[in-house]
Amino acid sequence: MNDVVFLNPRDSVATTTRAFEAGxxxxxDGRAVRLLQAIPFAHKVAVKPIPQGQPVYKYGExxxxxxxxxxxxxxxxxxxxxxxxxxx
Numbered sequence: 001m002n003d004v005v006f007l008n009p010r011d012s013v014a015t016t017t018r019a020f021e022a023g024x025x026x027x028x029d030g031r032a033v034r035l036l037q038a039i040p041f042a043h044k045v046a047v048k049p050i051p052q053g054q055p056v057y058k059y060g061e062x063x064x065x066x067x068x069x070x071x072x073x074x075x076x077x078x079x080x081x082x083x084x085x086x087x088x
Contacts, residue, residue, distance in 0.1 A: 010055045015058070026045070028067060033045070036072075043075060045074070046072050050076075051066065063084055064084060064085075
């Protein structure tokens with residue numbers, strides 16, 4: 001079983017399939033991503049740096065904009081992502 005769901009090389013996030021502790025390492029698309037913080041089950045983690053104002057990609061599609069610089073290995077959630085959901 002994979003530790004994350006990562007479907008498209010364009011993606012800047014992966015979704016966890018279990019809870020992780022800070023410092024653990026994920027294998028994503030053939031490379032290691034070290035977690036900077038704990039990531040809960042079924043949450044998004046940045047698999048590459050995402051500059052503030054840039055789109056966040058999941059499953060090959062933009063899901064919102066980064067509201068702050070997001071480092072590789074950081075939790076991506078409402079505190080640093082403005083979602084496209086419900087915006088028409």
